[in-house]
Amino acid sequence: MRILIAGDSLTLPRPYRINEFNPEKDKELAVHYHETYGSLLQKELNRLYPNKYFEVINRGQRAFTIKHVVNQIFDHVYYFQPNIFILHVGIVDLWFREELNGGQYVNLSSFEENVQKVIKIINSVQNMKLIIIGIAPTSLKMNKRYKNILLEISKYNNVYKKYVDFNQIFYIDLEKHIRPEDPHKYLLYDDHHLNREGNKLIFNKLKNLICAFLESDLGVEIFEHQRNMDIAIEHFKKSYMHYPYYLDNLYNLLTLLYENKKYAEINSIIKNIGNLKTKNHPINTLLSFFKDHAVVRD
Known part of the structure; x- marks a missing residue:
């Protein structure tokens, strides 16, 4: 790099x-x-x-x-x-x-x-x-x-x-x-x-920013090539811990947590990031989906 x-x-x-x-x-x-x-x-x-x-x-x-x-x-x-x-x-x-x-x-x-x-x-x-x-x-x-x-x-x-x-x-x-x-x-x-x-x-x-990028990339690589969801999630979580607001990583992490029915973790993350201005990013659709399906709770 x-x-x-x-x-x-x-x-x-x-x-x-x-x-x-x-x-x-x-x-x-x-x-x-x-x-x-x-x-x-x-x-x-x-x-x-x-x-x-x-x-x-x-x-x-x-x-x-x-x-x-x-x-x-x-x-x-x-x-x-x-x-x-x-x-x-x-x-x-x-x-x-x-x-x-x-x-x-x-x-x-x-x-x-x-x-x-x-x-x-x-x-x-x-x-x-x-x-x-x-x-x-x-x-x-x-x-x-x-x-x-x-x-x-x-x-x-x-x-x-x-x-x-x-x-x-x-x-x-x-x-x-x-x-x-x-x-x-x-x-x-x-x-x-x-x-x-x-x-x-x-x-x-x-x-912290660069480690967030690297851990997110590792998560994507593991998920795409090894199809190992658990290890991918761990890398996405590491990325999130380094820098919570990296949108691509947030999207991947929240998506896999939803597939694993980790609703409490999803709620915790969404509360932590607050009213993040996301502009044009697919995470907007994902967050709306969570809200419409009562995944996110106030």
Whole structure:
């Protein structure tokens, strides 16, 4: 499995003070390469699934925006041919620039246009997953210096959220984890870049998503080739435990549980996922069937 990261400097190793970095003196970095989430992910996936091979390609570059990603999208998607595409840009796009009299490199409407271009390319490739890493909030100090920059971050993240379908396009919401009043649990003291714990945070979110994909695929493979429903269900359950909202897996798991008359488990899962917005997916028909046949109980 090949995983490609298209992002900005948040994907990369980083010294404590990049403008004062002296390679002869500064041997200890704030984040070394082996501590970046991409490196952590490759190592852990190869450990968890030793019979598979995982390659994480980090094509992130400093000061990159969504426009840079679009400019390289053919390389990213068609030439490297990843199974999973991780998009991690946004803070460079939206930041208020003194040299632009408070303007931005990429305004909100242009940002959305370019996000749509990326998604269109991803949708052209069968079975490719897109995982979007949301823009990390900055500090209250920065919000005071750059008035309402936190609101701007939320606006740009809302663009990303509109396109999440829980089946091909997924989103990691950093606004749920990084608190502007105490950002340094996950951010360096520049209030922008990820520290080691921030990299671990994203690594764990990515690991759970990708393990959900892998376990679901194993369930399908076992069911189709071995016709072993019990083992298939176990893999679908593992996928569900890693990430409950993956729609293809939910559909397969609920279908097999119904065939086994596991109605209590079906009810538990449906209550857990709540009012998940599923857009156009066969699971909508399945959930309606459960409701019409009194499988689901309030």
